[in-house]
Structures are given as C-alpha cells and as structure tokens.
Amino acid sequence: MERNSRFDIIIAGAGAAGLTLIWYILQSSILRNKRILILDKSINPLNDKTWCYWESENLDLSDFIHHSWNELEVGANGNMFSEVLSEYHYNCIRNGDYASVIIKKAKELPNITFLETSINSFNSSNNFGVVETEAGTFEAPIVFQSVKPSPGFKNSKVDVSLIQHFIGWEIETNGAVFNPNKAVFMDFNVPQKNGVTFMYVLPTANNTALVEYTIFSDELLNENEYEAEIEDYLKSRYQLNQGDYNVVRKEKGAIPMEDRKFDTWYCDNIMNVGTVGGLTKPTTGYTFIRIHNQSREIVSALEQNKKPSVTKSSSYRFRVYDMMLLNILNTDHAISLKIFHNLFKKNRFDSILRFLEEKTNIFQELSIFSTLPYTPFFKSIYKMKHRIFTGA
Numbered sequence: 001m002e003r004n005s006r007f008d009i010i011i012a013g014a015g016a017a018g019l020t021l022i023w024y025i026l027q028s029s030i031l032r033n034k035r036i037l038i039l040d041k042s043i044n045p046l047n048d049k050t051w052c053y054w055e056s057e058n059l060d061l062s063d064f065i066h067h068s069w070n071e072l073e074v075g076a077n078g079n080m081f082s083e084v085l086s087e088y089h090y091n092c093i094r095n096g097d098y099a100s101v102i103i104k105k106a107k108e109l110p111n112i113t114f115l116e117t118s119i120n121s122f123n124s125s126n127n128f129g130v131v132e133t134e135a136g137t138f139e140a141p142i143v144f145q146s147v148k149p150s151p152g153f154k155n156s157k158v159d160v161s162l163i164q165h166f167i168g169w170e171i172e173t174n175g176a177v178f179n180p181n182k183a184v185f186m187d188f189n190v191p192q193k194n195g196v197t198f199m200y201v202l203p204t205a206n207n208t209a210l211v212e213y214t215i216f217s218d219e220l221l222n223e224n225e226y227e228a229e230i231e232d233y234l235k236s237r238y239q240l241n242q243g244d245y246n247v248v249r250k251e252k253g254a255i256p257m258e259d260r261k262f263d264t265w266y267c268d269n270i271m272n273v274g275t276v277g278g279l280t281k282p283t284t285g286y287t288f289i290r291i292h293n294q295s296r297e298i299v300s301a302l303e304q305n306k307k308p309s310v311t312k313s314s315s316y317r318f319r320v321y322d323m324m325l326l327n328i329l330n331t332d333h334a335i336s337l338k339i340f341h342n343l344f345k346k347n348r349f350d351s352i353l354r355f356l357e358e359k360t361n362i363f364q365e366l367s368i369f370s371t372l373p374y375t376p377f378f379k380s381i382y383k384m385k386h387r388i389f390t391g392a
C-alpha cells in the first residue's frame, strides 16, 4: 500500500465498535461506496469474547445470535431468584462469528481496504485526521478510532475507578447438567474475598456452558485464582469434579467501571468510539448495544454530510445513579450485596433490565429505589456531591 494514502473514512480498530460501524455503513446506499480504510493490528476473527445483550427495539441481530435465553436466575444472600422474561430475551453473540460475517461482507466491496498494522498515533492536519502506523501514514476527513484513550484521559476527573474483571471457561460435561433456556445472570452466593463477586453461567445446551468468575475491584488476580473459583463453583453448584468436564475455550476480560467523563473527540477530525469513547455503562460493563446506537447515529450524520455529534450514552439522571452505585460498590461490599438481593427479589426482571438499559422513567425508577436500602444512597450522594451538583 502506498504511503500517505487518503481515504474518505478511516476506521482505526476493528473490534466491536469498528466492525459495527462498518456494518451500518454497508447498509447505507450513500456511504457504502466511499473509500474506506479499516486498520487493526489483527484482522483475524477469534471467538475470544461473548457479547450479551437484551433485545432492544429496532435492532435485528438475529443472524448473529449464537444462543438466547428467556429465563434468568440471580443468587444473593443465600437465596436464588429466577424469572421467565416477558419483554426481553437475553442474547449472546460470539465475537468471531460477528467479525467473520462483517469482514466477509466488507471485503466484497473493492472500495473498502483492510490493513493489518500497529497504530502508533493520531493527529489532525489541514482538516484531515492523520493516522500514523507501522505501515505508513493514512488520512481522511473523518477517522473513527477505538484503539487509544484520548490525550486528556489521564487527567480527567475520576472519583471511583473499579474494574470488572473475569475469566470464563466454556465447558463440555459428560452428562446433561444445564438448562439451556435459563442463564445465571449473577450468582453472588460465592465467597466474597476480593471485592463484590459473582458467577455468570450461560448454558448453550444441556452439556455445554460458559462459566465466568467476575469481580468488581481495583486489582486483577492471577489467572489460577479465578480458575480455582470456577472449579469450586462447578463442584458446589453442579456437583462436577474435574474429570466430569472438558474446558473447550477460555475467555478473559477487564472492563473499566469508572465515573470518568470521556471525550467524544481525540482531536479534530478523529472521533473516539467504543470503550475509549466512554460507551461502557460504568456499573454493568455492558457496551455492545450502546455501540450499535452510536454507530447508527454516526451513519445518520455522515449520510447528511454532517459532523457526527453523538448524544451522551447516559443522561444526567442515569450518570448520577451510576455514580451512587459505583461509590457503594467501592466502599461497602455487604450493602452492595443487600442492594442486589432486594433489587432482584422485589422487582420484575424485565423492569430491572429496562432500568439497566436506561429506558425507564422517573416514576419507574422511584418504584425500584423504594425496594432498596436507601441510607447508603443518601450517603453516597453526600460523598459524591462535588460531582452530582456540578453536572456529574
């Protein structure tokens, strides 16, 4: 490829955000013929991440769905609650499947170029976003990047900085063990040694499941510590000893849970998308649907020849809720568990999912809050007042 190449659009990073954006561009008769460059250090679809979401309106991802559950189960404070969902389905997509389909479709168009290279830096010059890579310099009037935090990231205001970190094992058991219609959304009935901790179990058949050990804390563990907890859980919950299953795949992750404000623009002409664009919901780590919403807004703006001005992922009200809960998760593990216990015991799961998706109105939110212990929330309003009363 020639150096200093110019394109109409550059997508720097072909993960969830970059590929989702190209997916919507492919569906746009106005944009699909533009000269587009997609850069990533590796364009080799791997099933090393499982993205789950609950169905949102106007979003048809049925071609990508690997498995879907209509019943969820939550464990907290020694109890188990389960409910068949009536408004939603809980769906999972494997990132390798998702990437393969999108990359194949994009490669059918001669105007779309994929390049495997390491991206070193971004800057802006003469109304072009400039991407410096190991393979040369590329520029376009608009660049969407999901590979680097903004320059101002380190100095941005942050009061709570937790990580949602996990290791998951996809296992195959010798006999039938799981109910493939029911996912364990969060089972907090596990030792709470290193932070608020839960197991997440996604069965895809009666003898296969992804079993994940997840912690909200500020420090990662050694891999063998997560894995020992998964082994213990398989034994105590499903009476599975080591010889009763094979680990067919592993996945791991560390997702930021912070009250930080993210910049929309890296610099002129270079927009931050995906996790580095602040799309992760701080208290849950869910990002995938927000990436879809952002990508659709970007495509709509580009179609109208406008600069994308993406609406904030969360309104002020939901940012305040997230700040309060983050503060509690950071400071009081026992109260956090009580909150999860009451939340799932006293509310319909559909209502909770709608709340987590930030689609509730203030009255529905007050109804949910009335089921929770409120003193810790008042305390966290006090502790976070310098943020809450200055625009969050």
Ligand SMILES: Cc1cc2nc3c(=O)[nH]c(=O)nc-3n(C[C@H](O)[C@H](O)[C@H](O)COP(=O)(O)OP(=O)(O)OC[C@H]3O[C@@H](n4cnc5c(N)ncnc54)[C@H](O)[C@@H]3O)c2cc1C
Pocket: 012, 013, 014, 015, 016, 017, 018, 039, 040, 041, 042, 048, 049, 050, 051, 052, 053, 117, 118, 119, 120, 146, 147, 148, 251, 252, 253, 254, 255, 273, 274, 275, 276, 285, 286, 287, 288, 289
């Ligand atoms: C294991 C895992 C499971 C998750 N599960 C869920 C879930 O169930 N539901 C949900 O909503 N969210 C989930 N998330 C959170 C979020 O949806 C994902 O992290 C998602 O991948 C974020 O998309 P992204 O494009 O911002 O980042 P990524 O998908 O990480 O993409 C960034 C891309 O940039 C490339 N890159 C980075 N640095 C360079 C460089 N210097 N040069 C070139 N290329 C570079 C990487 O190779 C990568 O392809 C999960 C995250 C993880 C890690």
